[in-house]
Amino acid sequence: MPLAEISKLKRAPAEHIYVKSKSECLPGMRDKIQESLLKHLKEAGNRFVWLRGSPGTGKTAISMSVASTLKKQGVLAASFFWDKNQAGKGLDSIELFPSTLACQLASFNEDFKLSLVRRLRQPDLVFVQDLPLETQINTLMIEPMRDIWSSGKDRIVIILDGLDECGDQERLGALMELVLAFEELPPIFSILVSCRPEPGVISAWDKAWERVMTYNVKIWTRL
Template sequence: GALHDSAERGPHAPKCHPETRTAVQRDIMSWIRHGEEDDAPRRVLWLSGPAGSGKTAIAGTLADECYKTGSLAASFFFSAFAGSANRRVKKPLIPTLVYRLIQHKSIGGLKEEVLTVIEDDPGVFERHMDQQIEELVLKPFRKLAGRSNRRDWPSVIIVDGLDECQGDSECSGADAQKEILYTLSRAGADPAFPFRIIIASRPEPAIRHFFSNSPSLALNIFLDDKYEPDADIRLFLNAMFSDIRRRFNLPSTWASKDVVDLLVDEASGQFIYAATVIR
């Protein structure tokens, strides 16, 4: 249920309204496609912002776009409110990413390498995360080096809602989040690992501390006023009110500019406020 297109997330999973959040999406897509050309390339991008700022909608929209173009390698969407416990804890993360990776026919030989590992060691999924990614991802990709054309491979992994990953009997939520960050950053630093990684989360202390201690690891995009959320929220509200006017045959003066201005002001950059008003 954690995949971007899973039935559990459904057709109403958060996505960006058309023509909104275009600047931040453009910046991230540019990093996915051309990030290796930067003076100091970074394999990880941290998309952060306060609750309700639209991180999951942006991640979902990016996942859809990358899937259409063949550049989405894998995705995982954590959710503290999901019906399935598998979207609230760390254990399914690596198996889910591996499952998606071996579906790509363009990565010739990967499926066979991974299945051999699982046949030889069925308990591999019970290991620590860093051991799982070593055995199921890094070692297989080292064996594939030079065997197929990497230009045809997908290029990005998206992990959303990291701050919503909860603890289990073994560790706290903060410790689970740090373990995930350590595991993914270690993979990103390995020359055999061919993917860029997008991590979206609130700037919770454990996550913020991890990235602040490794400033050269990740490109940080924070959803603040630089990305003009007010203009996007206004566009969203006007489009939704126009739709409501058509559906209920309301006068064109309904939901005046003053009302929209007030709602934009009240939203304070939080898309979730505008979406709640419309609902």
């Protein structure tokens, strides 16, 4: 059964429905920003949309609301909400990031699931989660997507919230390198990144601006 191979992947309870103990945002402000974010995410030229703000200003509440809306529309492919207060669940680190998203994508799309399973059945990928995280992103996400989702009526969205809660600055820098690998996703994908403007995040976007000119990553919403 296809699910047997996927069930062996370790994953974190990172979807928006599991989020706990996060600050709220006034409904009026949340709805206004959500409407703007949804508009940007659905525009073909936008690969990354960055929702930035200080701690406690409601970024996660907005991301959760956007995720819920996109889920109802059937276009939320995956989400990962970090939480430094939930140690031991994989929400305060980056180790389970690739496998968690891969499992969610497999649930979202049957073609991706079958493509992922074919790769997991390769003998040299028995211990895929022991490989470097960069290799895992490529093996578990990028490669299985080749020739999948090349086009479609609606854009598909991945939401990443609270990246600054993944650990220290070194880990945050490493995480942003993994996020930038999503440039290799099919054009139909948009990624909402919600976090504080930490140096590691800003420097990563700087590198993306220098390297990629085909979509606009410089969309900031100040809270």
